[in-house]
Amino acid sequence: MTEEAALAGKRSGPRPLGLHLSLSSLSFGSSMGAIGLAKEGALAWLPELQEEAAKIQADMQQFAPADLIAALGVEGQSALTHMLSGIEKYQSHPYLRHMPVLPTLWSKGSVSLYDYGVGLPNSAPIIFLVPSLVNKFYILDLMPDNSFVAGLVEGGVRPIVVDWGVPSEVENEYGLDDYILNILVPALDSVLDRFPKAPVHLAGYCMGGTLATALAELKQDKLSSLITIAAPWDFHKGLGQSAKAILGNPTGWDSILQSLGVMPVDLIQSFFACLDPNLCLNKFTLFDQMVQSSKRAETFVALEDWLNDGVPLVRKAAHTCFVDWYGENSPALGNWRVGEKLVQPHNITIPSMIVVPKSDRIVPPESARALADIIPNATLMTPSSGHIGMIVGSTAKKDLWVKVLKWVSP
Numbered sequence: 001m002t003e004e005a006a007l008a009g010k011r012s013g014p015r016p017l018g019l020h021l022s023l024s025s026l027s028f029g030s031s032m033g034a035i036g037l038a039k040e041g042a043l044a045w046l047p048e049l050q051e052e053a054a055k056i057q058a059d060m061q062q063f064a065p066a067d068l069i070a071a072l073g074v075e076g077q078s079a080l081t082h083m084l085s086g087i088e089k090y091q092s093h094p095y096l097r098h099m100p101v102l103p104t105l106w107s108k109g110s111v112s113l114y115d116y117g118v119g120l121p122n123s124a125p126i127i128f129l130v131p132s133l134v135n136k137f138y139i140l141d142l143m144p145d146n147s148f149v150a151g152l153v154e155g156g157v158r159p160i161v162v163d164w165g166v167p168s169e170v171e172n173e174y175g176l177d178d179y180i181l182n183i184l185v186p187a188l189d190s191v192l193d194r195f196p197k198a199p200v201h202l203a204g205y206c207m208g209g210t211l212a213t214a215l216a217e218l219k220q221d222k223l224s225s226l227i228t229i230a231a232p233w234d235f236h237k238g239l240g241q242s243a244k245a246i247l248g249n250p251t252g253w254d255s256i257l258q259s260l261g262v263m264p265v266d267l268i269q270s271f272f273a274c275l276d277p278n279l280c281l282n283k284f285t286l287f288d289q290m291v292q293s294s295k296r297a298e299t300f301v302a303l304e305d306w307l308n309d310g311v312p313l314v315r316k317a318a319h320t321c322f323v324d325w326y327g328e329n330s331p332a333l334g335n336w337r338v339g340e341k342l343v344q345p346h347n348i349t350i351p352s353m354i355v356v357p358k359s360d361r362i363v364p365p366e367s368a369r370a371l372a373d374i375i376p377n378a379t380l381m382t383p384s385s386g387h388i389g390m391i392v393g394s395t396a397k398k399d400l401w402v403k404v405l406k407w408v409s410p
Contacts, residue, residue: 015269082284086284105190110168125408127404129160129205140159143302157408180211201224218341236332250328253323272362349376357386
């Protein structure tokens with residue numbers, strides 16, 4: 001929890017807590033109801049799961065359905081008990097993030113640009129880092145000994161990071177094109193003016209990578225390269241049935257936005273929870289078994305605090321994300337506009353590295369890989385970790401961090 005959150009007392013996450021508890025309970029309830037169909041081989045499985053499903057069905061023949069249901073009930077009760085215990089331990093964990101005071105290069109409205117490379121030569125390579133609009137930037141600087149930006153500095157690279165802040169009246173009527181044209185373009189120009197002798201590489205993480213792709217096309221004559229990290233592009237690839245059902249209702253999204261004026265944090269979190277309904281159950285069951293004083297547990301809490309420290313998405317930007325991007329797949333179909341200009345990645349000619357983690361549950365690998373297929377001569381990198389693990393996981397330093405440093409080093 002941050003210092004600000006600590007003042008409010010005990011953590012309330014994971015957000016939205018009610019949905020996570022309901023999904024976990026529903027998971028076991030639906031499994032119990034499907035045991036008979038599974039035993040008879042009457043369930044439809046994804047092609048990649050057919051072989052494993054056949055083995056499970058064969059093993060099930062040894063047991064009566066009532067025995068299978070009883071065993072699953074015991075397993076479910078145990079898992080839910082561990083999850084609830086893990087949540088309670090998380091909510092009361094003593095970890096506290098101390099937010100550093102960072103040198104600000106540029107600011108506008110709620111947005112600040114932080115220079116992590118103070119002390120490096122002005123000619124040092126620069127990575128201009130664009131995070132997602134719906135999460136705080138500090139996933140890139142999670143902990144003193146687990147910080148992507150600190151790793152870049154150690155390698156002689158100057159990270160300059162966009163902090164979107166929390167939308168104020170200035171940004172309340174912003175669309176995504178405003179964030180790009182009124183924020184990212186002048187922010188990047190300020191860096192180019194401040195460090196005229198430094199090569200500048202543009203990088204974006206998650207939704208920030210999608211925004212960075214549009215920015216790269218506009219400013220590529222001033223950039224040395226583009227790096228997208230788990231950036232969705234083809235928004236219809238790799239989605240599960242529950243996600244497709246949620247996203248197939250633009251009228252519903254419009255109704256929410258007209259009623260609330262923004263896309264609230266808990267609603268955004270609900271959408272991502274539906275992409276992986278068992279995630280909360282699995283991770284808090286695991287956390288319950290950790291030694292709470294260990295570094296591993298502290299890292300879990302730091303990461304979970306970041307996840308729960310989300311940012312609402314203003315109305316026009318949310319409409320583009322949920323209706324145009326996820327609903328109509330406008331980027332992949334070549335229909336996404338920034339201002340009057342269509343975003344066309346096939347026009348990007350600077351060196352580009354497209355990072356697509358293999359185990360991503362947030363941005364399907366097929367969605368992020370679409371950029372590598374569109375941008376000419378793009379280099380595809382596929383870390384074996386997941387959407388967040390590649391940034392702060394146990395293999396991040398030896399995988400993504402090293403490869404990014406090698407990419408930008410002269």
